Amino acid sequence: MVENRPFVTFLSHLVVILGVIIIAFPIWMTFVASTHDQATMLRSPVPLLPGKHLFENYRQILVEGFGRGFSGVPIWMTLMNSMIMALGVALGKIAISIISAFAIVYFRFPGRIYFFWAIFVTLMLPVEVRIVPTYGVVASLGMLDSYSGLIVPIIASATATFLFRQFFLSVPDELAEAARVDGASPMRFFWDILLPMSRTTIAALFVIQFIYGWNQYLWPLLITTKESFYTVVMAVSRQANAVDATPSWNLLMAMAMLAMLPPVAVVVFMQRLFVRGLVETEK
Amino acid sequence: MEKRVTFNERWLPYLLVAPQIIITLVFFFWPTGQMMWQSVLLEDSFGGNSRFVWFDNFVHLFSDSSYFASARLTIVFSFLVASIGLAVSLLLAVMADRVIRGATGYKTFLVWPYAVAPAVAGVLWGFLFNPSVGVVAWLLQGIGIEFNYVSNGNQALLLVVIAAVWNQVSYNFLFFLAGLQSIPKSLIEAAAIDGAGPGRRFWDIMFPLLSPTGFFLLVINILYAFFGTFGVVDALTKGGPGQATTILVYKVYNDGFRGQDLGGSSAQSVVLMVVIILLTFVQFRFIERKVHY
Numbered sequence: 001m002v003e004n005r006p007f008v009t010f011l012s013h014l015v016v017i018l019g020v021i022i023i024a025f026p027i028w029m030t031f032v033a034s035t036h037d038q039a040t041m042l043r044s045p046v047p048l049l050p051g052k053h054l055f056e057n058y059r060q061i062l063v064e065g066f067g068r069g070f071s072g073v074p075i076w077m078t079l080m081n082s083m084i085m086a087l088g089v090a091l092g093k094i095a096i097s098i099i100s101a102f103a104i105v106y107f108r109f110p111g112r113i114y115f116f117w118a119i120f121v122t123l124m125l126p127v128e129v130r131i132v133p134t135y136g137v138v139a140s141l142g143m144l145d146s147y148s149g150l151i152v153p154i155i156a157s158a159t160a161t162f163l164f165r166q167f168f169l170s171v172p173d174e175l176a177e178a179a180r181v182d183g184a185s186p187m188r189f190f191w192d193i194l195l196p197m198s199r200t201t202i203a204a205l206f207v208i209q210f211i212y213g214w215n216q217y218l219w220p221l222l223i224t225t226k227e228s229f230y231t232v233v234m235a236v237s238r239q240a241n242a243v244d245a246t247p248s249w250n251l252l253m254a255m256a257m258l259a260m261l262p263p264v265a266v267v268v269f270m271q272r273l274f275v276r277g278l279v280e281t282e283k
Numbered sequence: 284m285e286k287r288v289t290f291n292e293r294w295l296p297y298l299l300v301a302p303q304i305i306i307t308l309v310f311f312f313w314p315t316g317q318m319m320w321q322s323v324l325l326e327d328s329f330g331g332n333s334r335f336v337w338f339d340n341f342v343h344l345f346s347d348s349s350y351f352a353s354a355r356l357t358i359v360f361s362f363l364v365a366s367i368g369l370a371v372s373l374l375l376a377v378m379a380d381r382v383i384r385g386a387t388g389y390k391t392f393l394v395w396p397y398a399v400a401p402a403v404a405g406v407l408w409g410f411l412f413n414p415s416v417g418v419v420a421w422l423l424q425g426i427g428i429e430f431n432y433v434s435n436g437n438q439a440l441l442l443v444v445i446a447a448v449w450n451q452v453s454y455n456f457l458f459f460l461a462g463l464q465s466i467p468k469s470l471i472e473a474a475a476i477d478g479a480g481p482g483r484r485f486w487d488i489m490f491p492l493l494s495p496t497g498f499f500l501l502v503i504n505i506l507y508a509f510f511g512t513f514g515v516v517d518a519l520t521k522g523g524p525g526q527a528t529t530i531l532v533y534k535v536y537n538d539g540f541r542g543q544d545l546g547g548s549s550a551q552s553v554v555l556m557v558v559i560i561l562l563t564f565v566q567f568r569f570i571e572r573k574v575h576y
Contacts, residue, residue, distance in 0.1 A: 005481065008381070008481055009381065009382065011378075012378040012379075012381040012382045013378075013382055015374065015375070015378040016375060016378045016379050016382065016389050016393075019371075019374075019375045019378075019393065020389065020392040020393060023392070023393060023396055023449065023452065024392065025411075026404075026407040026408060026410075026411055026449070027407070029407075029410065029411060029418060030407055030410065033410065041416060042415075042416060043416075045418060045421045046416055046418055046421075048418070095302075096302040096303040096306065097303065099299040099300075099302070099303075100299060100300040100302070100303040100304070102299055103295075103296040103297075103299035103300045104296075104300065105286055106286060106289055106290055107289055107290055107291075107292060107295070107296035107299075108289050109292075109293075109296045109297065112296070115300050115304055118304060118307055118308075118312075119303060119304075119307060121311075122307055122311050123563060124556060124559055124560055124563065125311070125315060125552075125556050125559065126510045126559070128510050128511075128513050128532050128535075128536075129510065129532065129535060129552050129555045129556065129559070130311075130314050130315055130318055130552055131535070131536060131539070132318070132535070132536075132539035132540065132545065132548050132549070132552070133313075133314035133315070133317040133318045133321070133549070133552075134310060134314040135540075136314065136317065137309065137310065137313050137314045137317070138310075141309075152306060152310065153306075153310040154310075155306060156303060156306040156307045156310055156311055161303065168286075169286065173286060173287050173288045176286070176288040176289075176290075177288045180288065180290070186290040186292060186295060187295070189290075211397075211398050214400070215398075215399075215400035215401070215402075215403075215514075216400075217400060217401065217402040217513070217514040217517070217518075218513055218514065218517070218536070221517075222540075233400045233402050233403055233514075234402070236402065236403055236406055236518075237402040237403070237405070237406060237514070237517065237518040240405075240406040240409065240518060241518075241521075249410065249416060252406070252410075253410065256403055256406055256407060259400065259403050260398070260399050260400075260403055263398035263399070263400070264395045264398045264399065266398065267394060267395050267397060267398040268391060268394075268395055271390075271391060271394065274394070275394075275457055275461075278397075278454070278457060279457070279458070279461060
């Protein structure tokens with residue numbers, strides 16, 4: 001503290017608390033809505049405090065789904081799909097990026113610079129922009145309605161490769177030299193030295209990519225037509241579009257709570273890794 | 284930067300880059316190539332024949348008033364998202380930086396909206412402002428404002444901006460806070476000893492030193508507003524009412540999938556690609572510049 005100005009400090013607290021309240025308000029209302037019955041949520045003004053139907057609503061949404069002839073897919077299934085997709089995207093990205101970064105940093109081979117640029121230009125076109133032709137490619141490969149179709153097309157990314165490249169460049173040369181002198185093969189050096197050293201980087205990247213994979217929306221929306229492959233985020237949005245026909249706000253909001261819970265939990269409980277991952281992937 | 288020590292292997296490095304290169308070729312270069320090719324083709328409505336039309340799709344695009352409306356909308360939209368988002372998060376970061384030694388807990392409460400999917404964020408805000416049951420819409424009605432984002436285009440745009448900013452605030456906040464905390468305390472103390480008050484210290488010392496962070500965030504926020512807000516728009520308004528919230532990235536999707544206009548949609552994608560290349564270029568220039576700070 002540079003100086004003591006009680007009023008300014010008070011004002012700072014006030015502004016931050018106000019900010020926190022405004023930012024948390026939508027989540028609070030979502031939670032409140034998920035604990036009332038259907039009729040209560042249709043009378044405006046809706047209540048601002050939680051009701052008594054929490055377990056009932058969540059049980060119905062998890063086990064039976066939205067019901068009433070609508071999308072009858074139980075939410076535990078979409079949660080499982082989201083989990084598979086998020087883990088697949090996070091682990092897949094880390095796996096392919098760490099080995100390609102290893103090759104680019106620790107080997108000299110013809111064409112190396114072309115591979116580097118080929119990876120780099122993927123930054124230029126996010127999947128939302130090239131969505132139509134990418135859909136066409138995935139369809140012609142017969143990957144619609146499959147986990148590989150959900151995961152593989154979005155795991156090629158330059159950011160993860162660059163992050164590992166950056167990290168490998170900061171690893172002292174002496175380590176590779178020592179490994180070479182001792183007759184260790186490159187892969188042995190990778191497994192026994194480089195990989196253990198990269199633990200924190202991997203963990204930070206995992207947190208970011210897990211959230212990225214979980215929150216994918218457009219991609220699963222396009223390539224899944226079977227309900228058994230729906231992810232929870234798209235299930236929420238599909239249901240929201242139909243909410244005027246079957247206005248079960250309580251169930252919809254219970255669904256939204258479940259869709260937010262895993263990534264928010266990851267951010268809150270692994271805050272340090274999350275911040276690190278966020279800051280470093282942007283370098 | 285290059286490594287001094289490297290391994291000598293003939294085939295191993297190719298094997299190691301293969302997975303990423305193959306995925307990039309199949310799911311990036313192939314579709315991107317198709318997109319560029321399609322942008323100079325005109326396909327008849329049954330998808331059977333297509334013929335090469337040079338730049339007709341682009342000429343058509345640039346003479347299309349609805350495309351211009353969408354481009355203008357996107358500029359207004361990204362200006363609003365970036366300016367409001369940056370202003371709010373800078374304010375919160377400066378205030379949190381003042382109190383952070385006492386209360387690190389605030390950070391936890393401000394970082395998690397980042398984890399909420401844009402589509403879910405759209406659903407949440409749609410619920411708050413829902414004309415029949417939304418609590419904020421009800422409050423606004425109480426003070427005489429009729430808020431109906433389903434029928435009023437400007438209100439729909441406003442709501443999309445609010446939801447998009449809400450989703451992005453934590454990201455900006457974290458970067459601003461990191462930037463503020465990296466400013467040497469001695470500078471601030473020296474200014475305080477010289478009699479500069481908190482406001483003066485902010486404008487004359489912290490703000491200029493934060494400008495690299497701010498500039499970086501500006502680019503990121505524009506990119507976010509252009510491309511990252513698809514889920515918010517789709518969940519909240521589907522580009523409507525009318526064309527009131529059809530930003531460019533939504534139009535690509537709409538024309539390509541709903542309108543089945545592959546040539547036009549591809550031409551739009553190519554235009555957006557140029558925008559990203561320009562923004563990325565600007566950002567890289569900035570990163571070079573950062574070295575001098």
